[in-house]
Amino acid sequence: MQKCSSCKREVTDDYVKFKCPKCGKSVIVRCMKCRDNVIPYTCGECGFEGP
Template sequence: MSMVKCTSCNAPLAERGATEFKCPECAELIRRCARCRHQSIPYACQKCGFQGP
């Protein structure tokens, strides 16, 4: 069984405040942990390379 991890920091998404949403460019699923969301750590879609805060 694979664990769901943050797109930015690769941390497991087990805590409150984590989210997942579709990439605005290609609809690939992007997952963010609470820490990366609150600190606005950049992320990049692994499929198309779209970058966001």
Template structure:
């Protein structure tokens, strides 16, 4: 499992979230704690949507 924003492996971390893409709902977005706090952007691999 990797963070969709920074690409860090979050297998050992517990503070991360997974949610479906707000645009297409097909792709699961994964964000680590750091990227949630920094409000880093993520990109959906399926539709190219860039969030938060």
């Protein structure tokens, strides 16, 4: 099961998954609620902070 990188909730639908835009090593998972509310996330590999 996938977990949102921002809120840490398990996601089953309505989410996106992409590689870190800085290092490309870590996979970022974002639920639609966190995306819509522009909640920040942090890459576990390089420490990059987004949205």
